[in-house]
Amino acid sequence: MSEAAILVSGLQKEFLLSHSGVGSLKTLALWWKRRQLEHLQVLRGLDFVVTQGQCMAVVGRNGAGKSTLLSLLARVYKPTSGTVEVKGRLAPLLELGAGFHPDLTGLENILFNGMILGLTRKEAMARTDAIVEFAELAHHIDSPVRTYSSGMLARLGFSVAIHVDAEVLIVDEVLAVGDFAFEQKCYKHIESFKASGGTILFVSHNMEAVRRVADRVVWLKDGQIEMDGEPDAVIRAYESG
Amino acid sequence: MRADLKELWRFRELLWAMVERELRIRYKNSFLGFFWSLLTPLMTVVVMTLVFKVFLKNDTPNYSAYVLAAYLPFMFFNLALMDSAQSVIVALPVIKKVYFPREILPLASILANFVHYLLALCVFFCYLFVVWAASAFQQAPFTWRIAFLPVLLGVSLALTLGMAFIISALNVFYEDVKYIIGVLLYLAFFLTPIMYFSENVYYAMKGWGNLWLYYAYHLNPVAELATTYKKTLVQPGKIDVAGKLVDPVPQNWALFLVTLLTSIGILVFGYWLFNRMKWRFVERP
Numbered sequence: 005m006s007e008a009a010i011l012v013s014g015l016q017k018e019f020l021l022s023h024s025g026v027g028s029l030k031t032l033a034l035w036w037k038r039r040q041l042e043h044l045q046v047l048r049g050l051d052f053v054v055t056q057g058q059c060m061a062v063v064g065r066n067g068a069g070k071s072t073l074l075s076l077l078a079r080v081y082k083p084t085s086g087t088v089e090v091k092g093r094l095a096p097l098l099e100l101g102a103g104f105h106p107d108l109t110g111l112e113n114i115l116f117n118g119m120i121l122g123l124t125r126k127e128a129m130a131r132t133d134a135i136v137e138f139a140e141l142a143h144h145i146d147s148p149v150r151t152y153s154s155g156m157l158a159r160l161g162f163s164v165a166i167h168v169d170a171e172v173l174i175v176d177e178v179l180a181v182g183d184f185a186f187e188q189k190c191y192k193h194i195e196s197f198k199a200s201g202g203t204i205l206f207v208s209h210n211m212e213a214v215r216r217v218a219d220r221v222v223w224l225k226d227g228q229i230e231m232d233g234e235p236d237a238v239i240r241a242y243e244s245g
Numbered sequence: 246m247r248a249d250l251k252e253l254w255r256f257r258e259l260l261w262a263m264v265e266r267e268l269r270i271r272y273k274n275s276f277l278g279f280f281w282s283l284l285t286p287l288m289t290v291v292v293m294t295l296v297f298k299v300f301l302k303n304d305t306p307n308y309s310a311y312v313l314a315a316y317l318p319f320m321f322f323n324l325a326l327m328d329s330a331q332s333v334i335v336a337l338p339v340i341k342k343v344y345f346p347r348e349i350l351p352l353a354s355i356l357a358n359f360v361h362y363l364l365a366l367c368v369f370f371c372y373l374f375v376v377w378a379a380s381a382f383q384q385a386p387f388t389w390r391i392a393f394l395p396v397l398l399g400v401s402l403a404l405t406l407g408m409a410f411i412i413s414a415l416n417v418f419y420e421d422v423k424y425i426i427g428v429l430l431y432l433a434f435f436l437t438p439i440m441y442f443s444e445n446v447y448y449a450m451k452g453w454g455n456l457w458l459y460y461a462y463h464l465n466p467v468a469e470l471a472t473t474y475k476k477t478l479v480q481p482g483k484i485d486v487a488g489k490l491v492d493p494v495p496q497n498w499a500l501f502l503v504t505l506l507t508s509i510g511i512l513v514f515g516y517w518l519f520n521r522m523k524w525r526f527v528e529r530p
Contacts, residue, residue: 019528079344082524102342105266107273116266119259120343 007091009172009203010054010077014086017047017072017227046072048227049086054220056171059194059204061214061235063242064224070207073224074098074176077205092171092203095121099176100161106150110141113149114164121168131167138193139163140186159186166193173197175206191217211239249520253346263353268360282361283368286317293440305442305485310373310386314478315439315471317365318397322405322467323430325358329409330416330423333526337417340527347523348516351413355406363398369478390477396505397470397477404466404508410515414522418529433467443472444484447494460500466511469504472496 021042046069054060062070075081076088078096103120104113114135118128136145139159149157166173173194194217198204208214214221214235221238223231231238253260272279293312297303305311329351333340336350373386416422438446443463450459463469476496483490 075341078342080341080527096343099342103339105270107270108266112266112269116262119262120345125258125262 006056008053009056009058009091010052010205011089011091012053012077012086013051015047015050015073015076015083015088016045016085017069017076017081018084019044019046046227047076050227050229052222052229052232054203054205056203057198057201058220059198059206059218060220060222061218062205062207062222062224063209063211063214063239064230068224069227070224071098071176074174074205074207077174090172093122093169094172094174095165095168095170096174097162097165097176098174100158100165102161104149104157104161107148109148110136110145110152110160114145114160117161117164118168121165121170123168135160135163135167138167138189155183155186162190166197170202172203172205175204177207177209211243214239246517246520249346249348249516253348256346256349259345260349260352260356263349264356264360267353267357271357279361279364283365286313286320286365287368289316297440302488303485304490306482307376307479310369310376310479311442311475312439313369313372314475315437317362317369318401318470318474319434319437319439319467320365321358321362321401323434324361325355325405326408326412326426326430327423328358329354330412330426332409333413333417334420337526347526348410348519351409351519352406355402355409359402359405373479385480387478387480393477397474400466400505400508401470403512404470404504407508407511407513407515410519411511414519414526417522417526433465436462436465437468437471438475439471442475442484442486442493443468444486444491444494448486448491463497463500464503464507466504466507469500473501473504 021044050073062073064070072081074096075098076083077090078094078098080096080098103117105116108116111132114132115125115128118131118135119125123131136142139156139162141156141160144152144156149160152160191213194204198217204217206218218235221233221235222229223238223242231241272281277284290309290313293316294309297312298308332350332354333347340347340350377384377386412422412426443459446462447456447459450456463472473496476493481493484493485491
C-alpha cells in the first residue's frame with residue numbers, strides 16, 4: 005500500500021450561528037442578553053485516509069458538509085476537534101482566482117496568486133509562460149483583469165493553480181465555468197496529474213464527472229460518512245436515496 | 246506565538262509582494278501618482294505656516310520645519326491605521342478561499358504606508374537643505390541627534406503595527422471600530438504637539454504650578470513621539486510661547502523610554518490578540 009497523502013481523524017466542525025447578526029457594538033449592546041447563538045454541528049467526526057495517487061470524490065446533498073470539509077483541508081477553518089494532515093504542497097481550488105485584484109494585470113496577478121499558493125517569487129516568475137499558454141490568454145495578459153470575462157478569469161485561475169507543482173489538489177466544483185474545449189483540457193490535465201502520482205480530492209454534483217475521474221467516492225450525509233467505496237456502488241446508493 | 250512568527254517568516258515573500266501590490270494599486274489609476282502623498286503634507290504645512298506665522302504671529306524660527314517633523318509621522322500613524330482597519334474585512338472573500346497567515350493583511354498595509362512615510366521624510370530633508378542653502382549655510386539644519394532617527398522610526402512602526410493588529414481584528418466583528426478610531430485620531434491630532442510645541446504645554450502647566458499634567462500628556466505615545474521627532478530632526482532653537490521667545494525644554498529621555506516600552510507592549514499584545522482572533526474571521530456571525 006502506498007503512503008497516505010491526506011489524513012483525517014475525528015474531524016469535527018461546529019459553527020456558531022447568530023440570529024441577531026452581531027456586527028456592530030450597537031447590536032452587541034442591545035442583544036447582550038437575548039443573543040441567541042445556535043451551535044451548528046456541520047461535521048460530526050470524520051475519519052478517512054487518502055493515499056498518494058488516489059482520486060477521491062465527495063458527494064452529498066447541499067448542507068452535508070462537503071465544502072466545509074474542503075475548507076478545513078485548505079486550512080481556511082480550524083477544526084473544532086480532530087486533526088487534518090496534508091502531506092506535500094496543497095493547491096486548493098475552492099474558487100478560481102481567489103485573490104485576483106481587478107486593477108492589476110493578468111501577469112501581475114499570476115505572480116501574486118502563485119505566491120499565495122506557496123511559490124517563491126522566482127518559481128512564480130519561471131512559470132508565467134507556461135501558465136499564460138495553458139490559459140490561452142497571451143493577448144490579454146497585460147490588461148487589468150477587471151476587463152476579463154468570467155471564463156477568462158476561470159481559465160487563468162485554474163492555470164495558476166495547476167502550475168504550482170502541488171502534490172495534492174482540492175477542487176470544489178469549479179470546472180463548470182470554462183467552455184467545453186477548456187473543460188476537456190482541464191479533465192485531461194487532471195488525468196495526467198493523477199497518472200504522475202498526484203492526489204486529488206474533489207466535490208461534485210455531476211455524477212458523470214465523478215464516474216469519469218474518481219476511483220473512490222465518499223458519500224457525506226449530515227456531517228458523517230454514509231458510505232465509502234467504489235464509485236459505481238456509492239453513486240448507485242446515493243442516487244437511489 | 247513563536248509558531249505564528251515562524252509561519253509568518255515562511256510567507257515573507259508573499260508579504261513583500263503584498264506590500265508591492267498595495268503601492269502599485271494605490272496610484273495605478275491616478276495621473277499624479279505618488280506625488281499625491283507628498284502634496285498633501287506640503288499643502289498642509291503651507292496652510293499651517295500661513296495661519297500660525299502670519300495670522301497668529303508665532304515667531305518661532307524654523308516653524309514650518311518643526312510642523313513637518315511632527316506632522317509627517319502623525320500622518321503615517323493616521324493613514325496607516327485607517328488603511329489597516331479595513332485590511333482584513335476587505336479581504337474576507339479571499340481568506341475564505343485560500344490560506345496564508347492572516348496577519349500579512351494588516352502588516353502589508355502598514356508597511357506600504359511606511360514606505361510612503363520614508364519617501365516623505367526624504368522630501369523633508371530636501372526642504373531642510375533648501376532652507377539651509379537659503380541661509381547661505383549658516384546654521385546647520387540639524388544636530389548629531391539625527392542619528393537617533395532609526396530608533397524613532399522603529400518605535401513609530403512598532404506602535405502603529407500593534408494598534409493595527411488590534412483595530413483590524415476587532416473591526417471584523419464590530420464595524421463601529423473604524424469610526425471610533427477615526428474620531429480618536431482626529432482628537433489625537435489636537436492632543437499631539439504638531440501645530441504647537443510641547444513647550445506650550447510645559448509653560449502652561451508651570452503657570453498652574455504643577456507639571457504632572459505635562460508628564461501625563463506625554464504618556465500618550467503619539468504625543469511623546471511628536472515631541473521627540475521635533476527635537477531630533479530640527480536644530481533646537483528659541484520657541485515662541487505666548488508671545489515670548491523661550492529656551493526649549495530639553496528632551497526628556499525617561500518619558501521616551503516609557504513610550505518605547507508602551508509601544509513594544511502594544512505590539513506584543515496586538516499580535517497576541519490578532520492571533521487569538523484570526524481563526525474566527527472567516528466564521529464571523
